[in-house]
Amino acid sequence: MTAAGAPETAIAWRDALRGGEISAREAVEHFLARIEDRAELGAFLTVTAEHARAAAAAADARFAATPRSERGSLPRLHGLPTAVKDLVEVAGAATTRGSAALRHPVAANDAPGVAVLRAAGAIPLGKTQVPELGLTGYSENAIAPPARNPLDPTRTPGGSSGGSAAAIAADLIPVGPGTDGGGSIRIPALACGLVGLKPGLGAVPGDFGSAATPSVHDEFGAPRLTVSGPLARSAADAAMLYDAQRGAAAEPALAAVRAADSLTGLRIACTEASPFASAYPIAIGVEARRAAETARDRLARRGHRLEAADFVYDPGYPDAFTTSWTAGLSRLPLPSGAEERLMPLTRAFRTRAIARSDAAHARAGARLRAFAADVRAQWGAYDAVLTPGLTMLPPRIGAFTSLDADDDYRLQCEWAPFTSMVNVSGLPAIAVPVLRLPTGHAMGVQIIGRVGGEHRLLQLAAQLAAELDAELDAELEAE
Incomplete structure (x- = not known):
């Protein structure tokens, strides 16, 4: 989908910019034109073109003033x-949080994660479409047209x-960059055929903001869920951005990806349990099951040991998670008369959250803490855990x-039943x-790692992507 003559990967763009083959202004104008050409996708809520052009001019001036030697x-992402999803503050841009019920203040400062990327040289082009308050696994709200999936614009991108x-x-x-509190990076990645990494809690320092004593629990004692991570078209591009998000001095994640062929012999659990x-009928579709089987075969060819695992989960999880996931709505301040402008799902779950006592929220939080300890013990018997991605097409x-x-x-839980438990x-x-279907849709899998296992x-x-590319090359040769 890359325009003729333009770099094909984020790393290639990065290298061309740092090498002076392309100016920052040329890169910004290229992508602003792409955004305008594909406006029907509804990917952007706000395009901050003039801010981006000013940042590009400053980047070009810095490049010109830097001796070749x-x-x-130069900053790594010079x-x-x-772009930044519109739940996160970007200086000079309004933050809508996807809601018609809230005011949309213009941010005076970047959120910590944005500041880290800007310091690394990245240039935000605008704010991207989100569901109201980030609550749902689809990106539709009452303030702008829905985001559409480029693989099939009649469907959601998650x-x-x-x-x-x-x-x-x-x-x-x-x-x-994306954020993920229940699948919000992984669901869109799977829906759109991308790589999406949800790091472990605390892996990206900016996720704790400026708190002097960051807590791994929310105010009701539930595990803190939301983290930041990269969305990209390849593992290498995702690694490059992840290194920048962490503020790493070098590029350890990218180095690991470039040495991926050396990884072998892992014990990987395979499960379809959710x-x-x-609470809900979880039906894994034919394409989703075939993607999981394909992933197992590819990983086995890499010398990994794939084993069926019989994980057992707390039957009280659905109620505890739903309670904790929406508990913060009980603290949501709204201007007078604004409640009626909330999306129906937000309004219904806020009403229920307000009706619950703090003690009820705390009980749900305690149950999730116990769930977290239990699954960490179960999954910890393996080097990684492989699950299906989404159960069906978007x-x-x-x-x-x-x-x-x-x-x-219910439909969200049936479509993406494997993501929130990892948060x-x-x-x-x-x-x-893992699969590119004849219809143009993508199907993928999720792999859960150990603490510190992002690399x-x-x-x-x-490894999975390399096997996919090899299979596609073989198909082309056969034709």
Whole structure:
């Protein structure tokens, strides 16, 4: 999907910018034109073109003032365009949080994660579409047209990082950050055929903001869920951005991906169990099962040992997770008369959250803490855990919002039943595309890692992608 003559990967863009083959202004104009050309995808809520052009001019001036012999000291992502989902503050841009019920203040400062990327040289082009308050696994709200999936614009790109995933899949930006509190990086990655890394809790320092004593629990004692991570078209591009998000002095994740062929002999559990199965019928579609089987075969060819695992989950998880996931809505301040402007799902779950006592929220939090300890012990018997990705193709635009709040939520859980449990555990996980279907859709898998295992997950993603590329090359030769 890359325009003729333009670099094909985020790393290639980065290298061309740092080498002076392309100016920051040329890169910014290239992607601003792409955004305008594909406006029908609804990937962006706001395009901050003038801010981006000013940042590009400053980057070009810095490049011109840097002697050739010292250009290795330029910021690692010098001049690289990106975008930020509109749950996160970007200086000079309004933050809508996807809600018609809230005011949309213009941010005076960047959020910590944005500041780290800007210091690394990245240039935000705007704010991408999100669901209201980031609550859902699809990106539709009451303030702008829905984000659409570039692989099939009649379908959702997922959420809550859906606008960013659509932008990357459509080559409107080369790579971008997302946030994930229940699957919000992995669901869009799987829906759009991208690699999406959810790091473990605490792996990205900016996720704790400026708190002097960061807590791994929320105010009700539930495990803290939301982390930042990269969305990209390849494991290498994801590793490059992940290194920048962490503020790493070098590029250890990218180095690991480049050495991915050396990784072998892992013991990997394979499971289709979901903790939501106690509440909802979890039906894994033919394409989703074939993607999981294909991933198992590819990893086995790499010398890994794949074993069926019989994990057992707390049947109380669905209620505990739903309670904790929406507990913060009980603290949501709204202007007078604004409640009626909330999306139906948000309004219904906020009403329930307010009706619960703090003690009820605390009991749900305690149950999730116990769940986290249990699954970490179960999964910890293996080097990694392989699950299906999404159970079916992305639903069509409007499929969720045409339902009442409970059926909307049920469909989300049935579509993405394997993601939120990883947030509760605090462990890292990665979403990887495995199949490209004849219809143009993608199907992928999720791999859950150990504490500190982000680099290994990126290596496994690179191995799966290399096998996919080899299979596609073989198909082309056969034709």
